[in-house]
Amino acid sequence: MKKLSSMPESPSAPPVQRNWWVYVVLILVCVVNFLPYLRVVMTGFMDGATSSSATPIWFFTPSLEAFDYLIFEKGIMKNFFNSVVVSLASTFFSVTIGMFCAYALARYDFPGRDDVSFWVLTNRMMPPVAVLIPIFVTFQTAGLLDTLLGLIILYTAMQLPFVVWMLTGYFRDIPRRYEESAMVDGDTWFAAFRKVTLPIMAPSITATAIFVMILSWNEFAFATFLTSNQAKTMPPAIMAYSIGADIKWNVLGAAVVLITAPLILFVLLLQRQLISGLSQGVVRK
Amino acid sequence: MSISEHTTAAHALTFGQRGFLSRFGPSNRTMFPWVLMAPTLIILFAIGIYPFLYSLYIAGHNVILSKPYIPQYFVGLYQYQAVVQDPEFWHALRKTLLFTVQAVFIEFWLGLGLALLVQRQLQGVAFMRIFILIPMILPPLVAALVWRYMFYPGAGLMTYYVGAVTRALGLGEIPFLSDPVIAFQTLVFVDVWEWTPFMFLMLSAGLASIPRQPYEAAEIDGAGSWRVFWTITMPLLRPAILIAVIIRTMDAFRTYELIVIMTRGGPGNATTTLNVFLTKTGLEFFDASKAAALSLIMMMIIIVMSFVFIRVFRSKTEVAE
Numbered sequence: 001m002k003k004l005s006s007m008p009e010s011p012s013a014p015p016v017q018r019n020w021w022v023y024v025v026l027i028l029v030c031v032v033n034f035l036p037y038l039r040v041v042m043t044g045f046m047d048g049a050t051s052s053s054a055t056p057i058w059f060f061t062p063s064l065e066a067f068d069y070l071i072f073e074k075g076i077m078k079n080f081f082n083s084v085v086v087s088l089a090s091t092f093f094s095v096t097i098g099m100f101c102a103y104a105l106a107r108y109d110f111p112g113r114d115d116v117s118f119w120v121l122t123n124r125m126m127p128p129v130a131v132l133i134p135i136f137v138t139f140q141t142a143g144l145l146d147t148l149l150g151l152i153i154l155y156t157a158m159q160l161p162f163v164v165w166m167l168t169g170y171f172r173d174i175p176r177r178y179e180e181s182a183m184v185d186g187d188t189w190f191a192a193f194r195k196v197t198l199p200i201m202a203p204s205i206t207a208t209a210i211f212v213m214i215l216s217w218n219e220f221a222f223a224t225f226l227t228s229n230q231a232k233t234m235p236p237a238i239m240a241y242s243i244g245a246d247i248k249w250n251v252l253g254a255a256v257v258l259i260t261a262p263l264i265l266f267v268l269l270l271q272r273q274l275i276s277g278l279s280q281g282v283v284r285k
Numbered sequence: 286m287s288i289s290e291h292t293t294a295a296h297a298l299t300f301g302q303r304g305f306l307s308r309f310g311p312s313n314r315t316m317f318p319w320v321l322m323a324p325t326l327i328i329l330f331a332i333g334i335y336p337f338l339y340s341l342y343i344a345g346h347n348v349i350l351s352k353p354y355i356p357q358y359f360v361g362l363y364q365y366q367a368v369v370q371d372p373e374f375w376h377a378l379r380k381t382l383l384f385t386v387q388a389v390f391i392e393f394w395l396g397l398g399l400a401l402l403v404q405r406q407l408q409g410v411a412f413m414r415i416f417i418l419i420p421m422i423l424p425p426l427v428a429a430l431v432w433r434y435m436f437y438p439g440a441g442l443m444t445y446y447v448g449a450v451t452r453a454l455g456l457g458e459i460p461f462l463s464d465p466v467i468a469f470q471t472l473v474f475v476d477v478w479e480w481t482p483f484m485f486l487m488l489s490a491g492l493a494s495i496p497r498q499p500y501e502a503a504e505i506d507g508a509g510s511w512r513v514f515w516t517i518t519m520p521l522l523r524p525a526i527l528i529a530v531i532i533r534t535m536d537a538f539r540t541y542e543l544i545v546i547m548t549r550g551g552p553g554n555a556t557t558t559l560n561v562f563l564t565k566t567g568l569e570f571f572d573a574s575k576a577a578a579l580s581l582i583m584m585m586i587i588i589v590m591s592f593v594f595i596r597v598f599r600s601k602t603e604v605a606e
Contacts, residue, residue, distance in 0.1 A: 022402050022405065025402060026399075026402060026403070026413055026417075027413075029399060029413075029416075029417055030413050030416035030417060032478070033416055033417055033418075033419050033420050033478070033482065034416045034419050036431045036432065036435050036442070036478075037419055037420075037423060037427075037431055039431075039434075039435070039442055040430070040431050040434060043434070052440070054439050054440065054445075055445070056442055056445055056446075097324045097325055097328065098325055100321040100322070100324065100325070101321060101322040101324070101325035101326070103321060104317075104318035104319075104321035104322045105318075105322070107318075108314060108317070108318035110314070110315050110318050110319075111315070113318075116322065116326070118595070119329075120325070120329065121591075122588060122591065123329050123333045128539070128541070131333075131336040131337070131340070131580070132564075132567070132568075133340070133343070133350075133567050133568075133573050133576055133577060133580070134335075134336035134337070134339035134340050134343065134577070135332070135336050137339065137343075137573075138335070138336065138339065153328075153332070154332060156328065157328045157329060157331070157332030157333065158332070160325055160328060160329060161329070164325060188311070189310075189311035190311075214422070217424070218424035218425060218426065220424070220425065220426045220541070220542050221541055221542070225568065235424060235426045238426065238427075238430075239426065239546070242430055243430075243433075243546065247437075249434060249440060252430060252434060256427050256430060256431065259424060259426075259427060260423060260424070260427055263422060263423070263424070264422075267415070267418075267422055268415070271414075271415060
């Protein structure tokens with residue numbers, strides 16, 4: 001199978017040239033992309049007076065005042081826990097369910113395959129806000145409003161098209177003969193799938209799962225309108241604490257730190273898988 | 286009993302030769318894929334098609350969420366007519382298209398330029414990748430909050446430092462979020478900041494998959510780098526370009542967090558895109574029926590757009606191959 005390579009370190013790249021201005025441009029891009037976020041993180045560690053100064057202050061004594069407020073006064077860890085549960089569960093279900101669909105689309109040539117594949121894709125193209133009201137009413141009747149279960153079901157469905165799309169490409173890369181030889185040896189289809197195909201697919205499935213988990217973690221529109229108290233996840237919670245008539249910038253900063261800390265940690269640990277997964281799965285036809 | 290014997294036995298039980306289920310077993314190459322796809326299709330049907338049908342129903346009636354006691358009766362196509370006759374709808378559509386076209390155009394060229402730079406000079410820049418990608422890794426909500434802070438009068442870095450420059454030039458403060466025209470461009474700027482890394486990522490992957498031979502041939506022929514770019518790189522990059530542009534267009538068309546958090550559609554209705562207009566209609570004015578009709582019209586626009594894109598994509602790749 002094709003090894004997961006990190007980005008464009010291919011032999012196809014034109015000969016390397018070293019121009020100082022390229023470094024200058026790239027460093028500038030990094031600063032522009034990173035500085036605003038860094039600044040907000042810094043603000044999170046300021047005390048109230050420092051953060052509300054009209055002149056930007058760059059050097060200050062760190063304070064945990066804002067974290068204290070969010071965690072102990074506002075109980076944001078409950079929202080954090082909700083977010084963890086919802087993203088883990090929806091990732092697990094969407095990957096497990098979508099895997100088989102992707103396998104069928106990649107391995108079998110049956111009438112209507114292209115239609116199914118297109119239809120699955122169109123599900124991703126609908127703007128979430130467009131189906132919000134019907135889903136709201138349906139959830140209301142089914143008693144799923146403001147429950148973790150409701151969000152898990154919804155996110156599983158939302159992520160499925162993406163999972164199917166990415167994994168179909170990966171499954172096509174695995175030669176069919178591996179499974180066939182296992183089945184000739186007397187294994188059933190499922191045993192061959194589990195013992196041969198899944199281990200080969202493990203890195204691709206991991207990459208897909210990471211990406212889906214990030215999407216679920218970040219989801220905002222549905223979480224805002226479908227949860228109110230019990231099942232509120234991080235994004236709507238943070239929205240509530242950081243937008244108001246009297247904005248406390250250090251609270252906004254601390255909230256941003258809390259919601260992005262797991263993401264940044266994840267991305268740093270799994271950089272290679274994530275980047276190769278993102279680019280390879282999508283560029284492939 | 287070995288594992289394989291065990292699973293064979295289980296298989297015989299489930300897909301027993303004479304059982305009903307055997308007809309759908311792995312040996313049936315037309316039915317079995319449908320068995321594998323069933324869970325996905327059922328879930329997508331429940332969360333995708335069912336709300337869609339429900340929307341159709343609501344859009345054909347008069348449902349006001351805040352007045353559930355009003356008797357519901359069938360109104361035919363009245364709600365669609367109400368949307369199409371609403372000047373606010375056309376305004377929002379224009380804004381949405383303007384936003385999408387501007388953002389995707391700028392993101393594409395910046396992302397391509399960045400991808401080409403990084404590819405030319407790979408040594409020592411690999412570690413920069415993570416910094417380049419930061420904006421797209423952040424939750425859209427956070428990106429919007431970060432820039433809301435940056436542009437906030439009397440607090441943000443942008444208003445402070447850019448304001449210092451413009452005051453020195455005698456231009457006064459720039460009303461980043463309070464002037465209708467400038468606020469719209471500010472939103473485009475933030476979208477470009479957030480999603481250029483995505484274009485960069487996609488196009489980098491596309492560049493990496495271009496074979497080396499055409500470049501060698503061009504070098505022998507002595508073609509200049511400008512010519513090489515237009516005759517080799519661009520045509521061979523086309524599949525990656527189309528996929529990246531399709532995904533970005535779909536997502537820019539339905540931008541939500543960014544606008545809601547930074548301007549709430551204002552000042553006035555200068556940044557009210559279709560998504561914002563829809564949310565206002567449905568969840569602030571509780572006019573569920575008009576909102577449903579509007580969401581169906583939006584869905585039509587998006588499906589037609591994606592269909593056209595995919596057609597273009599398919600025919601162009603076939604030509605390229």
